Amino acid sequence: MRISDFDLYKDLLKEKSGLTLTPDKSYLLDSRLTPVARKWNCPNLEAMTHILRGMPSSDLVKDVVEAMTTNETSFFRDLKPFDQFRDVILPHMTKSRPSKKLRIWCAACSTGQEPYSLAMLLKENAAKLSGWQFEIIGTDIDTSVIEQAKKGEYSQFEVQRGLPIQMLMKYFEQKADRWALKQDIKSMVQYKHFNLLTPMAMLGKFDVVFCRNVLIYFDRETKETVLKNMSAVLPEDGFVILGGAETVLGITDVLKPMDNTRGIYIKPTCTTIAIPAAPKAAAVKA
Amino acid sequence: MPSCLVVDDSRVVRKVARRIVEDLGYACEEAEDGQKAYEACTKAMPDAILLDWNMPVMSGIEFLEKLRQMPNGKGPKVIFCTTENDMAHITRAMNAGANEYIMKPFDSEIIESKFSQIGLVTSKSA
Ligand SMILES: C[S@@+](CC[C@H](N)C(=O)[O-])C[C@H]1O[C@@H](n2cnc3c(N)ncnc32)[C@H](O)[C@@H]1O
Secondary structure (H helix, E strand, C coil), rough: CCCCHHHHHHHHHHHCCEEEECCHHHHHHHHHHHHHHHHHHCCCCCHHHHHHHHHCCCCHHHHHHHHCCCCCCCCCCCCHHHHHHHHHHHHHHHHCCCCCCEEEECCCCCCCCHHHHHHHHEEEEEEEEHHEEEEEEEECCCCCHHHHHHEEEHHHHHHCCCCHHHHHHHHHEEEEEEEEECCCHHHCCCEECCCCCCCCCCCCCEEEEEEECHHHHHHHHHHHHHHHHHHHCCCCCEEECCCCCCCCCCCCCEEEECCCCCEEECCCCCCCCCCCCCCCCCCCCC | CCCEEECCCCCHHHHHHHHHHHHCCCCCHHHHHHHHHHHHHHHHCCCCCECCCCCCCHHHHHHHHHHHHHCCCCCCEEEEECCCHHHHHHHHHHHCCCEEHHHHHEEHHHHHHHHHCCCCCCCCCC
């Protein structure tokens, strides 16, 4: 690919989705955009690039942006964030929310495994949470993954990554070769198309934001903007959960890592969240 | 080193499974049907058992029922690993005392995720 063509995609993606495309990833352009070129009846990628230089339709731009997103996800991905949600965040909320209302945002939810994992986790702990109302909002820039998330149907492969068999038995129904979430879990999550680069205030306030494995694709400035905007939709004692390879350190000080936890961030000014005790050295099993 | 018994009538599946469980830090034994697995368990009770369903001589479910009757037979964590992929089979296996259930085809990631869910390996944390 010519450098000028690479730059065209680099600028377009940066502007539309925040994706930072480095030259070592230029092979992704070929593999992911060739099918888009075919869909738009372009004989090759170059022909499509030519259209993009002119006055491309917004649908074409959307297809390009969506083709370049990485939608990798799984149920209870990395497990630890979900354990901490149950053991650290929920106990704080049950103490500090007399309204018994909690709003949770999965800010780049891909095909829905993350918000549905939270919904199942809340169901599993229903006995401790009676009278509570939970609102879980899943958003993503990619409309095709949002459609799949809404459907709530997964392949055999997908339901075996991270999902305990007991939960598959409890919360899913078999539909030919697919596994469909039951209505009671599906109805706990609302999905919307949303670009993290756009103003967030319209979404309302959130007590807890899962923003995992999406900032890694952005450059420093974009990360900073997104984190700042995100902290503005949090109450004083809100929580942000980032992915394993993501941090606020060196990017912004509107949030800080919560001591003795992993991947949880809170406002530096917050004084009402009890910090959990330092984890004991893991017992060595014989 | 913890031990894992891989029970499957396919030599190829046993070989693939052996590689994966050895990578997870298990010493691996193999058995080609439920009867052989039962005999292996009377000699030495493993920590984990990866169990196929359909096998000649003695099926996986029959073996599991017998295993759970043995003294110490409640010890091993049993993970079914079978092409049977419907809710009825899953329910039957879990009622018979299985700890997890894998629907073939599987890969190392699925086995690792199931092992960590039932505490056979410490999960990689974020
Ligand atoms: C790797 S997935 C992460 C899914 C899930 N949070 C997890 O950790 O498993 C990243 C998702 O971020 C979405 N994404 C990328 N840029 C975005 C943006 N600017 N606004 C909203 N979502 C975006 C992608 O479409 C993709 O589905």
